[in-house]
Amino acid sequence: MQYKTKGNKIFNVVNIFILTIVSLTCILPFINLLAISFSDSAAVSAGAVGFVPVDFTLSAYEYALKGGKFLRALLISFERVFLGVGINLILMILTAYPLSKTRKQVTGRSVYMVYFVITMLVSGGMIPTYLVVTGLGLKDTIWALVLPGAVPVYNMIILMNFMRGIPEEIEEAAAIDGASPFQILVKVLLPVLKPALATVGLFCIVTHWNDWFSGMIYMNNPNNYPLQTYLQTLLQSFEQLLRSSQGAQDIQALLVQMDARTGRAAQLFLGAIPVMIIYPFLQKYFTKGLVLGSVKG
């Protein structure tokens, strides 16, 4: 497909140039953030920090971890991810398996399917959901964060499609040996499904980790905030600080603001780390999930 003409060579160079610039815009803001978090606050407010830390210091991280608010929120987030993704996986496996069967094998399969799919199309909206969760007395408990989204229907359908791709002979052999559906699911299917479970599991991890909104509306006590909600309140207070200190000559306020900027950068960066760590896996499994998710049935 390649020609060695001059025009093509120029095109290739320009193409790589454009792609490089755009790709860099996707990563440079985060490098900037990282550099700010490791820099001295005086250099940051002087606007001297680009993509390399100036006057390297860890004080922003000390500031961030001081007082324990950050660590407490981090622990709640971890608890939420473990509990939430565990519940997600169990429920997805349990629902996807019968739904991957035909109407003949499971009476009422289509009714179940419609029952689940409808919830993807219409929802009660923010207020009625809020009232139900509040009415059940789940406010200020971890259950408010994990139960409302306990059955991720879209991911469940992806998993269902994975299950349909497994040759039926495997199950039949086990059924002839007298295994029950539960035994077949646990002993025969689960080992084969590991890559599929990794795919949907990773999506659930990202969803739980990134969600800040349920923490904000369901937790009255800031001590119960998961990390993203805590970061969100930090962001709001920082903005207020910025607005209130504009034009102010108060040195003290200015110093607080300077420290806040590096400290905030450090906390934002820490909040992004878990996603960055699983990112290579996400990327690997994402295309798979995409392809399988489109094979609807």
Added chain:
Amino acid sequence: MKKLKRQWQYHLMLLPGVILIFIFAYIPLYGVIIAFEDYNPALGFSSPWVGLKNFEYIFSQPAFLRTIWNTFFIAVAKLIGGIVVPVIFALLLNELVSNRLKRIFQTLIYIPNFLSWVIMAGVLIDILSNTGVINQFLGIFGVGPVNFLGNASIFPWTMIVTDIWKGFGFGTVVYLAALTSIDPGLYESAILDGATRWQQIRYITLPLLMPTIILMLVLALGNVLNAGFDQIYNLYSPIVYQTGDIIDTYVYRLGIEQAQYSVGAAIGLFKSAVSAVLVLTSYILADKCAGYKIF
């Protein structure tokens, strides 16, 4: 008989999911009834019936009518940009000879997609501030500091551009997958006929990419009233309500912050009804235009 004996286990497996979906999806669905009531926490979903009073109230509010237009404008612009930009990038990436470069670029443009809007907002507030990197860069060309987040006429565009920026990596991967499935033989014979690179894109690549583009467009139509709550809530401020307040942020402030549950639910119901019509229309269109059946 043996069949029935085996079947009960399947239904038992479905039971926990059915119950949880019933509690957290179907009861709230029934709960939209409070849009026609004067909600009283002591009475719950069976509060006094007031008919269409809440709807009359919201449609008499200029602030609400404003949010409809803002939502529509921001969402449509995001929808168009969210298709054009990834298609262009998929085409550019597809022209790369080196597979390694292709993979590196894909990895980089895909990162913002997985970070939460809280983190992204933190980064954006920093780089878009008056002393931030972007304004420093613009300063080189003598363009004065632009108030990206505090100027009501610029704010919607900031939302549109940053949303496309965050999400275009996803679309690019989708279109790239469609591009790699095009038969290379088509290009070979085109080259034999003396077709230039541009002609190959114009007459082979784009027409073959069209079904995927139409499909993505049609599927996005159902989202026209979702202008991006997470993004806007984390970046807006009262100064930009005029152009930046959308239906979802309005429902949140009214319904949850001010506890006007019935009014909030009425707006939510209005939005769901319009969305449901759009979703149905788009699914019918997807079937007719692209031959794609969702169910």
